[in-house]
Amino acid sequence: MVIKIKKGKSKKKIKKSKDKKSVSRKLFLTGFMATVCFVIITGNLGKLIFVHGKEYSEAAYNNQMKSQIISPKRGIIYDVNGNVLAKNVSVDTISLNPGKVSYSNKKTVENEVIAQGLAETLELDYNEVLQKISTEGSIVVIAKKVDQSKTDLLKKWMSDNKITTGINIDEDTKRYYPYHNVASNLIGICGDSNSGIIGLEERWNKVLTGTAGKIVTMRDVHKDAISDETEQYIPVENGSNIYLTIDLTVQQIAEKYLKQAVEQNSCTGGGNVIVMNPQNGEILAMATYPDYNLNEPFAIEPTGQAEVWNMLSTDEKNTAYNKLWMNKSVSKLYEPGSTFKIITAAVALEEDLIETDHEGDFMCTGSIQVEDYNIECWRDVPHGSQNLREALCNSCNPAFVQLGQKIGASTLYKYYDAFGLFDVLGSDIAKTYKSVFHKLENVGKVELATTSFGQRFEISPLQLITAVSAVANEGKFVEPKIVKQVENADTGVIEVQDSKEVRQVVSRETSEKIRNMMQSVVVQGTGRHAAVEGYTIGGKSGTSEPRMGNEDAGYVASFIAISPIENPQVAVLTVLYDPAGETYQGGQTAGPVAANVLSEVLPYLGINKNGETITTGQTSKLTVPNVSSKTINSAKEVLQTYGFEVEINGEGDANSQVVLDQMPKPGATLEKGSTVYLYSEENDSRLSVKVPSVIGLTMDEARATLKENNLNIKIEGEAGTVISQEPAENKSVEKGTVVDVVVQKKES
Numbered sequence: 001m002v003i004k005i006k007k008g009k010s011k012k013k014i015k016k017s018k019d020k021k022s023v024s025r026k027l028f029l030t031g032f033m034a035t036v037c038f039v040i041i042t043g044n045l046g047k048l049i050f051v052h053g054k055e056y057s058e059a060a061y062n063n064q065m066k067s068q069i070i071s072p073k074r075g076i077i078y079d080v081n082g083n084v085l086a087k088n089v090s091v092d093t094i095s096l097n098p099g100k101v102s103y104s105n106k107k108t109v110e111n112e113v114i115a116q117g118l119a120e121t122l123e124l125d126y127n128e129v130l131q132k133i134s135t136e137g138s139i140v141v142i143a144k145k146v147d148q149s150k151t152d153l154l155k156k157w158m159s160d161n162k163i164t165t166g167i168n169i170d171e172d173t174k175r176y177y178p179y180h181n182v183a184s185n186l187i188g189i190c191g192d193s194n195s196g197i198i199g200l201e202e203r204w205n206k207v208l209t210g211t212a213g214k215i216v217t218m219r220d221v222h223k224d225a226i227s228d229e230t231e232q233y234i235p236v237e238n239g240s241n242i243y244l245t246i247d248l249t250v251q252q253i254a255e256k257y258l259k260q261a262v263e264q265n266s267c268t269g270g271g272n273v274i275v276m277n278p279q280n281g282e283i284l285a286m287a288t289y290p291d292y293n294l295n296e297p298f299a300i301e302p303t304g305q306a307e308v309w310n311m312l313s314t315d316e317k318n319t320a321y322n323k324l325w326m327n328k329s330v331s332k333l334y335e336p337g338s339t340f341k342i343i344t345a346a347v348a349l350e351e352d353l354i355e356t357d358h359e360g361d362f363m364c365t366g367s368i369q370v371e372d373y374n375i376e377c378w379r380d381v382p383h384g385s386q387n388l389r390e391a392l393c394n395s396c397n398p399a400f401v402q403l404g405q406k407i408g409a410s411t412l413y414k415y416y417d418a419f420g421l422f423d424v425l426g427s428d429i430a431k432t433y434k435s436v437f438h439k440l441e442n443v444g445k446v447e448l449a450t451t452s453f454g455q456r457f458e459i460s461p462l463q464l465i466t467a468v469s470a471v472a473n474e475g476k477f478v479e480p481k482i483v484k485q486v487e488n489a490d491t492g493v494i495e496v497q498d499s500k501e502v503r504q505v506v507s508r509e510t511s512e513k514i515r516n517m518m519q520s521v522v523v524q525g526t527g528r529h530a531a532v533e534g535y536t537i538g539g540k541s542g543t544s545e546p547r548m549g550n551e552d553a554g555y556v557a558s559f560i561a562i563s564p565i566e567n568p569q570v571a572v573l574t575v576l577y578d579p580a581g582e583t584y585q586g587g588q589t590a591g592p593v594a595a596n597v598l599s600e601v602l603p604y605l606g607i608n609k610n611g612e613t614i615t616t617g618q619t620s621k622l623t624v625p626n627v628s629s630k631t632i633n634s635a636k637e638v639l640q641t642y643g644f645e646v647e648i649n650g651e652g653d654a655n656s657q658v659v660l661d662q663m664p665k666p667g668a669t670l671e672k673g674s675t676v677y678l679y680s681e682e683n684d685s686r687l688s689v690k691v692p693s694v695i696g697l698t699m700d701e702a703r704a705t706l707k708e709n710n711l712n713i714k715i716e717g718e719a720g721t722v723i724s725q726e727p728a729e730n731k732s733v734e735k736g737t738v739v740d741v742v743v744q745k746k747e748s
Helices: 002-051 053-064 111-122 126-133 148-160 199-203 205-209 248-264 306-311 314-325 337-350 388-394 397-407 409-418 445-452 461-472 508-524 591-604 632-642 699-708
Strands: 065-070 084-096 140-146 163-165 167-176 213-218 232-234 241-244 271-276 283-289 362-364 367-370 373-376 384-386 476-478 483-487 494-496 501-504 538-544 556-563 570-577 613-616 619-623 645-649 659-663 669-671 675-680 688-690 712-716 721-726 732-734 738-744
Touching: 084 111, 084 148, 111 126, 111 140, 111 148, 126 140, 140 148, 140 167, 148 163, 148 167, 199 205, 248 271, 248 283, 248 570, 248 591, 271 461, 271 591, 337 388, 337 397, 337 409, 337 461, 337 508, 337 538, 337 556, 362 388, 362 397, 367 397, 367 445, 373 397, 373 445, 384 388, 388 397, 388 508, 397 409, 397 445, 409 445, 461 476, 461 508, 461 556, 461 570, 508 538, 508 556, 538 591, 556 591, 570 591, 632 645, 632 659, 632 675, 669 712, 699 712, 699 738
Parallel strands: 645 675, 712 738
Antiparallel strands: 065 213, 084 140, 084 167, 213 232, 241 483, 271 283, 271 570, 362 384, 367 373, 476 501, 483 494, 538 556, 556 570, 613 619, 619 669, 659 675, 688 732, 721 738
């Protein structure tokens, strides 16, 4: 018994010893695992804090922030008189959630019913709509830029059919062009995102677009706004408005006669007309035909044949559209032909190589041999002995080959450069291309000969009218300008785009001689069809033949005209591509276009043969001349001769101070006795005034009130009281600003 008891106790003690070791081992393992876990957690936490802390913090912040984008309004495009050429209108984007369009009783609407309703109200193809809404997407866009009238029809259809959910109507804007086809190739169009894709809309896109604004709000976990100081408001910057130098009336006149000429002369390549003020480079009109409807730029099939059009690839269609949308005045290069003889003659006179009326300087036997080439005159009967004036009037090719030989290639190219013929002009208007000339080192006798009378090189119409305008403008080259001013739509601040006189190319004496000879061309030469009764017109015709191997391109007929000869204020260039009518001669096809345009534009601008006054109704209309770069005294004398009063800003020697700017700008039409304000280089601080109200006043009262406030007036209407004015009452404007008023008789 004793032994059993001892064994039992012995066993019990041994068991207790094992339990203690087991517990210690478990505690050790537990502690070890805890330590490992702590190290891992601490390491990961450190990684989160020190490595990814900034990233996760920003992510958390961004998750709590809600941004609302505020889209800017695209700037408006105006003509020089404030007529709206391009603006924004409200439209809608129509979309739907497939499978979730429901009636008011929550019953799902059949796809066929939806497709039928959308197709009828929005004027879409039923099958295309059905295909769209049969997709499994979460949302599909049915139509963009939908006019309000169609949206109203859709809303009525939804209401009549008790459709309450699934069809979405979201507000949007689109570009609208009130005058449809007018200046279409110049203005260009915008895409679906309201961003310009061609023309001025594309070239001035950055100015017109503006910058989006933003409202940033802190949100809680439930996405509700937290009302505290964390909300940020970044204001929208709306696109700026641009005022063109284009005059809507002049543009419409140019387009009318261009279309008439293209159709009458069966010009397969269309044509273009540019009207420019030679004194300041401002473009008054830039017309291209065929044109297109800016509001429906894809509605016209350029080929005119539906079956052929439908067979074209996407790239071929795009090429056709781009050709239709092209601004030929800037983007198309051509051989100017005999219009270029003005430049050759100007160089020869400036270099004192010839006189205008020295008999026997040239001999035309009907052709001239240059190396292996026989260059013929355009006329079958030889011109015989000629002086420079006669050679220009006769447009004699052999005579100008001889003149080119006198001048030499290096001298000609020096002047070409000075006339801007190697520059890329009009890049702010449309896509441009560099002119194509032979390299000087490659100009041989034949190349010199053809270049002298305007063939076998290519320039743009804008380059030609700019060069000829330089000759007409006392020899001063002024860059062409299409935008007159840019207006900040938010602040009203106006930035004037000044004219840029680049250089003196030829002397005033040479300019006067060329203008005089150009007048002879119209009076007794090949430019007779450009004559306008009562006005002094100078001009030059041009007919360039296609290159060998490219006869299908056809002839190019053109005419350049300036008026008045004494003080040129208008230059007109007409170019007709491939006239296939009775004649392809420039004088007979393009000359009448210049005459027709000038016959309407000159009276409209208030210009007569002296460039001074024209009486219309009770008032005399005067065109403000360009007196920039003249001395104060000289400018004052010119303006007073025209019939203007003059106010000078600043003091100093009027015989030495030079006019930096003037208000109103050159080309403005004012009444006799209006005031022109001059700013000198020494004092160019602008003075502003507030516009008074003249609504309800008679014409005489309105004149007196505006004059008293240092403002000028332009009246539309013949009698009555003022019913509207622009700028409006209390608007701050620069002294000398022209206030446009409309007068109308009260109905009895």
